[in-house]
Amino acid sequence: MSSKQAKFFESVQHNFDRAASYTDIHPGLLAQIKVCNAVYQMNFPVKIGDSYEVIEAYRVQHSHHRLPTKGGIRFSHLVDQEEVMALAALMTYKCAIVDVPFGGAKGGVKVSPRAYTAEELERITRRYTVELIRKNFIGPSIDVPAPDYGTGEREMAWILDTYQTFKGGEIDATGCVTGKPVRQNGIRGRTEATGRGVFYGLREVYNEEKMLKRIGATKGLAGKTMVIQGMGNVGSYTGLISQNEGDVKIIGLSEIEGTIYNEKGIDMQAALDYRAANGTIIGLPGSTSLPNRGDWVGIECDILVPAALESVITEDNAHLVKAKVIGEAANGPITSKAADIIIKNGSIIIPDMYLNAGGVTVSYFEWLKNLSHMRFGRMDKRFNHNTYENIVSTFENLTGKTVGNKEREFITRGAEEVDLVRSGLEETMINSFYQIMEVYHGNKKIKNLRDAAFVTALNKVASDYMTLGVFP
Numbered sequence: 001m002s003s004k005q006a007k008f009f010e011s012v013q014h015n016f017d018r019a020a021s022y023t024d025i026h027p028g029l030l031a032q033i034k035v036c037n038a039v040y041q042m043n044f045p046v047k048i049g050d051s052y053e054v055i056e057a058y059r060v061q062h063s064h065h066r067l068p069t070k071g072g073i074r075f076s077h078l079v080d081q082e083e084v085m086a087l088a089a090l091m092t093y094k095c096a097i098v099d100v101p102f103g104g105a106k107g108g109v110k111v112s113p114r115a116y117t118a119e120e121l122e123r124i125t126r127r128y129t130v131e132l133i134r135k136n137f138i139g140p141s142i143d144v145p146a147p148d149y150g151t152g153e154r155e156m157a158w159i160l161d162t163y164q165t166f167k168g169g170e171i172d173a174t175g176c177v178t179g180k181p182v183r184q185n186g187i188r189g190r191t192e193a194t195g196r197g198v199f200y201g202l203r204e205v206y207n208e209e210k211m212l213k214r215i216g217a218t219k220g221l222a223g224k225t226m227v228i229q230g231m232g233n234v235g236s237y238t239g240l241i242s243q244n245e246g247d248v249k250i251i252g253l254s255e256i257e258g259t260i261y262n263e264k265g266i267d268m269q270a271a272l273d274y275r276a277a278n279g280t281i282i283g284l285p286g287s288t289s290l291p292n293r294g295d296w297v298g299i300e301c302d303i304l305v306p307a308a309l310e311s312v313i314t315e316d317n318a319h320l321v322k323a324k325v326i327g328e329a330a331n332g333p334i335t336s337k338a339a340d341i342i343i344k345n346g347s348i349i350i351p352d353m354y355l356n357a358g359g360v361t362v363s364y365f366e367w368l369k370n371l372s373h374m375r376f377g378r379m380d381k382r383f384n385h386n387t388y389e390n391i392v393s394t395f396e397n398l399t400g401k402t403v404g405n406k407e408r409e410f411i412t413r414g415a416e417e418v419d420l421v422r423s424g425l426e427e428t429m430i431n432s433f434y435q436i437m438e439v440y441h442g443n444k445k446i447k448n449l450r451d452a453a454f455v456t457a458l459n460k461v462a463s464d465y466m467t468l469g470v471f472p
């Protein structure tokens with residue numbers, strides 16, 4: 001058992017137990033919530049070059065209290081059963097926190113995507129999907145995968161196509177997977193969703209008076225400094241949106257090749273372009289490279305955002321953290337022992353199960369779009385536009401003045417799909433934040449936000465089980 005993954009699984013279990021002790025949920029029900037309901041490990045052959053490779057893969061359904069189950073598929077050479085189980089459990093709590101009516105699941109394929117060609121990855125993805133179909137582990141009402149570390153819309157398109165090949169007659173087949181390309185039944189705003197959700201979550205933290213008092217910070221995100229570890233989908237959009245819409249100053253970025261720093265601020269788009277062109281962030285004009293790749297942890301900043309893999313902040317480096325706010329954009333980046341150290345040192349951790357829930361929230365919207373067979377906004381966009389036009393014209397007639405073209409366009413615009421997705425996501429992140437705050441401020445025993453988020457989730461899952469009549 002590799003120690004990082006084992007630590008991660010232990011951390012999730014440990015956090016569960018502590019949060020559970022703050023609830024009055026029946027121990028029998030807690031035991032049912034804690035375990036993974038179904039674990040499917042598979043080994044299948046795939047032709048790679050002239051020979052065959054046996055690929056190890058998993059799909060774990062943590063909780064069936066709501067169906068379908070939901071969660072991404074990870075492609076990484078570090079995948080193992082403990083890791084996928086921990087990630088599946090986190091999905092259950094995440095969905096509960098943001099009121100997405102799904103159980104939690106997760107998939108993992110033990111491959112390093114960089115070691116294969118696109119064609120080989122396609123073969124692996126399609127074969128994995130066939131294994132899921134054969135065991136009834138995928139379907140719009142059964143279990144709905146999505147992107148995760150090492151996968152994206154390309155893999156989701158392959159999954160959909162494979163599923164449709166077998167189940168083309170199912171009227172809701174397109175809802176068998178989310179995070180699909182927009183032209184293949186995906187939804188606008190899904191790719192940026194996790195990063196956008198991280199931004200909305202952090203914005204709420206910096207709006208809440210008691211939180212600000214606790215960390216001794218001024219109100220609002222504008223001007224706050226941020227360091228991001230990981231420039232994949234989540235890290236990139238967190239950086240871009242925080243910078244462009246929140247006026248956050250990004251002063252440090254870390255990737256596999258190393259960590260760069262610029263106290264005057266790094267333009268996120270320039271850093272992404274530079275990395276795309278050069279294959280590295282090292283050497284980005286204006287920035288200095290820090291001696292060790294792990295140095296991102298100790299950079300002095302307001303907000304530290306680990307946005308890659310689990311267990312990157314452990315009891316070995318937690319004492320180096322200087323940020324007052326650590327936003328868990330990744331799943332499980334801070335081990336439970338590290339969290340104790342960070343909190344003792346006076347910082348706060350915005351927990352993954354809340355902060356990175358934007359992805360699954362918009363996946364839910366995509367699934368709803370697939371089941372309704374219609375794009376959001378199709379029915380009402382034009383109607384709203386015409387109504388607003390009439391209002392503006394009426395005011396113009398009454399006042400004898402005319403509104404400028406730009407203002408008119410702004411006022412009379414009907415919402416497009418992407419506007420509705422963003423507004424639904426924003427509403428969700430705000431709402432869930434205050435649900436967690438209510439638990440945090442309402443129970444003296446609860447001392448940190450992870451426990452508050454966990455308790456919020458556990459109470460919802462427990463109440464679902466009771467409604468089902470499984471537990472009295």
Ligand code: GLU
Pocket residue numbers: 070071072073094144145146147148149178331356357359360361363
């Ligand atoms: N993989 C993402 C997560 O960890 C998204 C899951 C989904 O959209 O189902 O939350």
